[in-house]
Amino acid sequence: MEEAPMAAPDMMVMAEPAMKTAALEVDGLALSYVYPDPVTIASAEAAELALDTLSLSAKPAIHAAPRWDETAFTVATFTNTAGEPLLPGWANVLRDGHLVGRERIELIPAGAETELGFGPVEGIRLKTIFERNAEGDAGLISRSSTREQNISFTVENLTDEPQDVRAFFPLTFSEQEDLRVRVSANPAPDETDIDRKRGVSAWDLTVAPGETAEVGITVRLDWPEGMQLIWGP
Numbered sequence: 001m002e003e004a005p006m007a008a009p010d011m012m013v014m015a016e017p018a019m020k021t022a023a024l025e026v027d028g029l030a031l032s033y034v035y036p037d038p039v040t041i042a043s044a045e046a047a048e049l050a051l052d053t054l055s056l057s058a059k060p061a062i063h064a065a066p067r068w069d070e071t072a073f074t075v076a077t078f079t080n081t082a083g084e085p086l087l088p089g090w091a092n093v094l095r096d097g098h099l100v101g102r103e104r105i106e107l108i109p110a111g112a113e114t115e116l117g118f119g120p121v122e123g124i125r126l127k128t129i130f131e132r133n134a135e136g137d138a139g140l141i142s143r144s145s146t147r148e149q150n151i152s153f154t155v156e157n158l159t160d161e162p163q164d165v166r167a168f169f170p171l172t173f174s175e176q177e178d179l180r181v182r183v184s185a186n187p188a189p190d191e192t193d194i195d196r197k198r199g200v201s202a203w204d205l206t207v208a209p210g211e212t213a214e215v216g217i218t219v220r221l222d223w224p225e226g227m228q229l230i231w232g233p
Helices: none
Strands: 023-027 030-034 058-064 071-079 089-095 098-105 113-130 146-157 163-170 180-186 200-207 212-222
Touching: 058 113, 089 113, 098 113, 113 163, 146 163, 146 200, 163 212, 200 212
Parallel strands: 058 163
Antiparallel strands: 023 030, 058 071, 071 113, 089 098, 113 146, 146 212, 163 200, 180 212
16 A cells, blocks of 8 residues: 655644743732743743733823923823732833834832823924013023013824824922912913922813914013022923
């Protein structure tokens, strides 16, 4: 009897080995990840092992800081409901399946709420304008007893759909008894002194495609005669 012909090597279908993940073991304050089988590593080679795969629900948002940035950024707020801490270290950040960068995360305890960045939104452009006034350019030394500074920032939507943007901007405040500060904003901020940080304010803006939202801020400073003001908005 003739032997049955052997299948060609390129016709053979080999099942991929299942990825093995580590099991978490907690001993008091110590955490250990234990793999079920030993791993063989050849000389001058490296092995990459998966701890686990977790899926957590997150709430995405677009944050903008026109005072410092030219573009807005996507952030996600989530609660660690995995029942175990997420260890600190470098993480690859992907949005819509595309790598947007690497970010070092701190330890995220079980049950903790955390906010992580997921890269810039290039279609949302930001700008801050410090207008001239009677005293001169922004940041000059003034020897009069009053000063008024007009500031505005814009959020421009270059995408093809409406965007909800939370814009953050610091408002001037005084820490000296002799210096009086009055600030007005149009429109008014939706939240002030965020996270108990004085002056940190936020505007919740909905910007239509091709539109630009603008916020105007006026800062008025008064101080006693004979004193000198050194101020940079």
